[in-house]
Amino acid sequence: MKLSLSPSSVFTGFLISAVLLLNRCANAPGPSAQPPAAAVALPPVVLDSSVQAMLNDYDRYFAQQMTLTQTPGAAVVIVVDSQIVFMRGYGKRIAGRPDLVDMHTVFRIGSLSKGFAGVLTGRLVQDEVFRWDDPVQQYYPGFTLRDQAQAKRIRLWHLLSHTTGLPYHAFTNLIEQGYDTHRIIGEYFPKAPVCGVEGSFFSYQNVAFCAIEEVMKNATGKTYQELLVDKIFRPAGMQTASCDFGSMRNCQDKACPHFRISSTAWAADTISPLYYNSAAAGGVNASIADMGEWLKLLLGFKPEVVSGATLDKVFTPVVKTGKERRIMPHWIDRDAASYAMGWRVLKHENDTIIYHGGYVNGFKGEIAFNRKEKVGICVLFNAATELSGTCVQEFFDRWKAK
Numbered sequence: 001m002k003l004s005l006s007p008s009s010v011f012t013g014f015l016i017s018a019v020l021l022l023n024r025c026a027n028a029p030g031p032s033a034q035p036p037a038a039a040v041a042l043p044p045v046v047l048d049s050s051v052q053a054m055l056n057d058y059d060r061y062f063a064q065q066m067t068l069t070q071t072p073g074a075a076v077v078i079v080v081d082s083q084i085v086f087m088r089g090y091g092k093r094i095a096g097r098p099d100l101v102d103m104h105t106v107f108r109i110g111s112l113s114k115g116f117a118g119v120l121t122g123r124l125v126q127d128e129v130f131r132w133d134d135p136v137q138q139y140y141p142g143f144t145l146r147d148q149a150q151a152k153r154i155r156l157w158h159l160l161s162h163t164t165g166l167p168y169h170a171f172t173n174l175i176e177q178g179y180d181t182h183r184i185i186g187e188y189f190p191k192a193p194v195c196g197v198e199g200s201f202f203s204y205q206n207v208a209f210c211a212i213e214e215v216m217k218n219a220t221g222k223t224y225q226e227l228l229v230d231k232i233f234r235p236a237g238m239q240t241a242s243c244d245f246g247s248m249r250n251c252q253d254k255a256c257p258h259f260r261i262s263s264t265a266w267a268a269d270t271i272s273p274l275y276y277n278s279a280a281a282g283g284v285n286a287s288i289a290d291m292g293e294w295l296k297l298l299l300g301f302k303p304e305v306v307s308g309a310t311l312d313k314v315f316t317p318v319v320k321t322g323k324e325r326r327i328m329p330h331w332i333d334r335d336a337a338s339y340a341m342g343w344r345v346l347k348h349e350n351d352t353i354i355y356h357g358g359y360v361n362g363f364k365g366e367i368a369f370n371r372k373e374k375v376g377i378c379v380l381f382n383a384a385t386e387l388s389g390t391c392v393q394e395f396f397d398r399w400k401a402k
C-alpha cells in the first residue's frame with residue numbers, strides 16, 4: 001500500500017512532556033482515567049482518507065482501552081511504507097505522578113530484544129564475519145552439552161531459532177537469580193540433557209539464545225552491546241536505544257514498571273538489573289521513536305544498514321511452533337505459526353505477519369509487521385496489562401477492513 005498524495009488530513013498526535021523523571025520510581029496507586037494528549041506535529045505525511053480514518057479510529061479505541069484496563073502508560077508507533085504515520089504516548093510514566101509518556105520515553109522491551117539479535121547476526125553474516133551454518137563451537141569452544149556430539153553439530157541458526165534440542169526455558173530460572181549466561185553455559189550446559197535432535201523441534205530458550213553474544217564477541221573482538229550500537233542503533237537513527245542497566249537507570253525520560261495492587265490500581269516498582277545479564281534475549285531499552293526507526297529497517301527501508309536479502313533470511317521460517325494460544329489469542333484461526341531468527345512468523349487469512357512479544361520487570365511490548373503491505377506497529381507498556389494481548393490484532397483487523 002502506497003501513501004496517497006490526495007488532499008486529506010495529516011495525522012499529528014503524540015504526547016510530549018517537559019517534566020523530568022526521577023531516577024527511581026516510588027510506589028503510588030494509579031489514577032482511574034488517562035490524561036489528555038498534548039499534541040505536537042509529526043513531519044507532514046499526506047494519507048489516503050481511509051487510512052487516516054482508520055488511524056483516528058484506532059487512536060480512540062486505544063485511549064478507551066487504556067482507561068478500561070487502568071493501564072498506567074503506553075506508547076504506540078505505526079509505520080506505513082517508509083513513513084511514521086502515527087506516534088503517540090498515553091498515560092503516565094509513573095502512576096499517580098504528572099509525568100506523561102512521550103515519544104522519547106524509554107521502556108524495557110523484553111523479548112522484543114530477540115529480534116535485534118537475529119538482525120544483528122544477519123548483518124554480521126552480511127559483513128562476512130561468520131556464516132549462518134557455522135558451528136557454534138568454532139567461535140565458542142566452551143559451548144557444550146551432555147551429548148557432546150550434538151553440541152558439535154549445533155549451528156548459529158539453531159541458537160536463534162530455539163532449535164538446539166534443549167528443554168523448554170532451560171536454566172531461565174538461573175538468569176532470574178542473576179547468573180551471567182556465560183557462567184550458566186560453562187557450568188550447567190555440560191550436564192544438560194537434550195530432548196531431541198537439533199533443528200527438529202521448537203523449544204523456547206533464553207540462555208541458549210544468548211550464546212550468540214559470546215559467538216559475536218569472539219568473532220569480532222567487540223561486546224554484543226558495542227556491536228548493537230555500532231551496527232544497528234546508531235546507523236538506524238535509534239537515538240535513545242541502549243542495552244544495559246546503567247543507561248536505563250540513569251535515563252531521565254524513562255517509564256517505570258508497575259504491578260497490580262488491586263483490580264483498579266497499579267503501583268510503580270524500581271528498574272531491575274535482571275535480564276541485562278542476557279542482553280540478546282531481553283536487555284534492550286528503547287523509546288517508541290526508536291521503535292519507529294526499527295520498523296522502517298524491518299520493512300526494508302534502511303538497506304544501507306541491513307540488506308533486503310539479509311532480512312529475507314532472518315524472517316524465513318525455520319521450525320513450526322504450533323498454534324500457541326498465548327500468542328495472538330484472538331487470532332487462533334491462523335493456519336500456521338513458525339519461528340525464524342529471533343522472530344515469530346504467523347500466517348493469518350492469507351497474510352504473513354512477522355511478530356514478537358516481550359515481558360520483563362513489569363514492562364510489556366508488542367511488535368508486528370506485514371512486509372507485503374509495508375505496514376507495521378509497535379506498542380510498549382509499563383505494566384503487564386491485558387491490552388497487550390489484543391492491541392496488535394485489533395490494529396491489523398482494522399487495517400484489513402479499512
